[in-house]
Amino acid sequence: xxxxxxxxxxxPYWQQFAEGLWLTLxxxxxxxxxxxxxxxxxxxxxxxxxxxLQRVVGAYxxxxxxxxxxxxxxxxxxxxxxxxxxxxxxxxxxxxxxxNVVAYTCEIMRAGIESVHKAQVEAAExxxxxxxxxxxxxxxxxxIERVYPALVSQYVLLxxxxxxxxxxxxxxxxxxxxxxxxxxxxxxxxxxxxxxxxLALSFVVRWAFWGFGxxxxxxxxxxxxxx
Amino acid sequence: xxxxxLVHLEFLAxxxxxxxxxxxxxFIGGGMLGFVIALMxxxxxxxxxxxxxxxxxxxxxxxxxxxxxxxxxxxxxIGFDQLPxxxxxGIGLTIYSSGFLGEIWRGCIESVPKTQWEAAExxxxxxxxRMTRVILPQALRIATAPTVGFLVQIxxxxxxxxxxxxxxxxxxxxxxxxxIFQPFMVFVTVAVFYFIICFPLSAWSRGLExxxxxxxx
Numbered sequence: 315x316x317x318x319x320x321x322x323x324x325x326p327y328w329q330q331f332a333e334g335l336w337l338t339l340x341x342x343x344x345x346x347x348x349x350x351x352x353x354x355x356x357x358x359x360x361x362x363x364x365x366x367l368q369r370v371v372g373a374y375x376x377x378x379x380x381x382x383x384x385x386x387x388x389x390x391x392x393x394x395x396x397x398x399x400x401x402x403x404x405x406x407x408x409x410x411x412x413x414n415v416v417a418y419t420c421e422i423m424r425a426g427i428e429s430v431h432k433a434q435v436e437a438a439e440x441x442x443x444x445x446x447x448x449x450x451x452x453x454x455x456x457x458i459e460r461v462y463p464a465l466v467s468q469y470v471l472l473x474x475x476x477x478x479x480x481x482x483x484x485x486x487x488x489x490x491x492x493x494x495x496x497x498x499x500x501x502x503x504x505x506x507x508x509x510x511x512x513l514a515l516s517f518v519v520r521w522a523f524w525g526f527g528x529x530x531x532x533x534x535x536x537x538x539x540x541x
Numbered sequence: 542x543x544x545x546x547l548v549h550l551e552f553l554a555x556x557x558x559x560x561x562x563x564x565x566x567x568f569i570g571g572g573m574l575g576f577v578i579a580l581m582x583x584x585x586x587x588x589x590x591x592x593x594x595x596x597x598x599x600x601x602x603x604x605x606x607x608x609x610x611x612x613x614x615x616x617x618x619i620g621f622d623q624l625p626x627x628x629x630x631g632i633g634l635t636i637y638s639s640g641f642l643g644e645i646w647r648g649c650i651e652s653v654p655k656t657q658w659e660a661a662e663x664x665x666x667x668x669x670x671r672m673t674r675v676i677l678p679q680a681l682r683i684a685t686a687p688t689v690g691f692l693v694q695i696x697x698x699x700x701x702x703x704x705x706x707x708x709x710x711x712x713x714x715x716x717x718x719x720x721i722f723q724p725f726m727v728f729v730t731v732a733v734f735y736f737i738i739c740f741p742l743s744a745w746s747r748g749l750e751x752x753x754x755x756x757x758x
Contacts, residue, residue: 317618317619376740376743377732377736379693379739379743380693380697380735380736380739380740380743381697381732381735381736381739382697382698382700382701382711382735383697383700384700384701384703384711385700385711385714385728385731385732385735386732388711388714388715388718388724388728389724389725389728389729389732392718392724392725392728393724393725393728395724396722396723396724396725474602474603474604474605475604477604477606477607478604478606478701480606481704488604488606488607491607491610495614501610501614502611502614502615502618505607505610505611505614506611508607509603509607509608509611512602512603512604512607513598513599513602513603516601516602516603517602
């Protein structure tokens with residue numbers, strides 16, 4: 315093999331890499347927050363909503379989970395455009411990512427909610443907690459706590475999947491890499507650098523979630539173990 | 542401008558077969574490699590375990606898109622620049638699925654109760670016998686449902702093979718959309734095709750899971 319690696323020609327582009335990384339982080343952070351809230355609401359609707367709502371949410375979850383994100387991204391981006399609305403690629407990316415991750419969050423949270431024992435709810439009723447208190451203290455919080463690791467994995471996957479939005483030219487890390495490699499003809503090196511950046515980011519995101527979990531789930535902190 | 546018609550539907554149907562073909566390649570390749578990874582993950586040697594852990598971390602920590610680009614350009618560098626797209630796509634998806642399947646199967650192997658390992662040891666079985674006669678048959682039962690579930694992920698992720706020039710469903714949809722520009726019609730149809738492939742797999746996986754947990758209800 316006579317290939318000469320040349321990472322130095324990528325150095326002048328460090329600012330663009332940084333900008334791409336920043337946008338990737340922003341995209342994933344926004345989608346994670348919105349996805350969590352939306353997913354929690356969907357999970358509640360699916361567990362305790364009226365039957366028609368349960369069916370609608372169930373169908374939505376199935377459709378999203380059984381079609382690729384790439385196609386969803388195309389549908390949102392080109393679909394909105396064909397309605398005559400001009401929409402920024404980054405906004406379309408966020409919409410597609412949120413629509414996608416809400417479905418996954420809903421499914422994970424539903425598993426958590428279902429894992430709460432009926433006796434716990436009955437006990438809460440006996441203690442005179444009202445519906446909202448029961449939901450928050452007895453059902454939702456322990457449910458989230460229990461599925462937290464699964465949620466974290468899902469959001470790390472979301473961060474990685476945000477690379478797919480480069481296909482509609484949202485200017486995140488992968489799109490930046492595509493541009494730089496066509497500028498420098500150093501494709502292999504560029505993607506190695508970007509791959510390492512994603513790898514580092516996935517570790518950072520994991521640690522951040524771990525720390526956040528330690529802060530939020532005080533019971534787990536006291537016990538020092540996963541519940 | 543021509544509108545969406547039977548010709549396009551036929552084109553998509555053919556592309557759907559390529560999607561299924563690529564999924565099969567990824568599943569078989571990824572399954573074999575993933576099995577090795579799973580065994581390495583439970584190896585008594587710390588070095589072997591470390592290698593497998595690093596492999597899994599790297600594969601699960603980088604986007605499939607980047608992995609595909611790396612393989613595509615990497616193959617070109619070592620002199621294979623005339624390879625058909627299915628090879629680059631197949632290798633990329635194989636590596637991707639092996640990282641995830643290896644980790645899924647490790648979980649299944651480790652979920653076989655410790656007493657089973659000890660009992661096999663007491664019967665003076667060798668490590669090989671213990672694995673093939675005691676642990677793996679039990680792990681297999683646990684592994685079916687999540688494996689079928691992961692198949693859905695593989696099918697969906699073949700859509701990314703379009704970036705290395707492989708014409709599967711998503712890429713076919715893009716090509717049709719470029720010529721007739723009816724994005725809603727085209728991509729909804731593409732999504733329906735994916736749904737038709739994936740939904741039975743999801744339902745099957747759920748069914749398997751329910752049957753497995755029958756004793757717990």
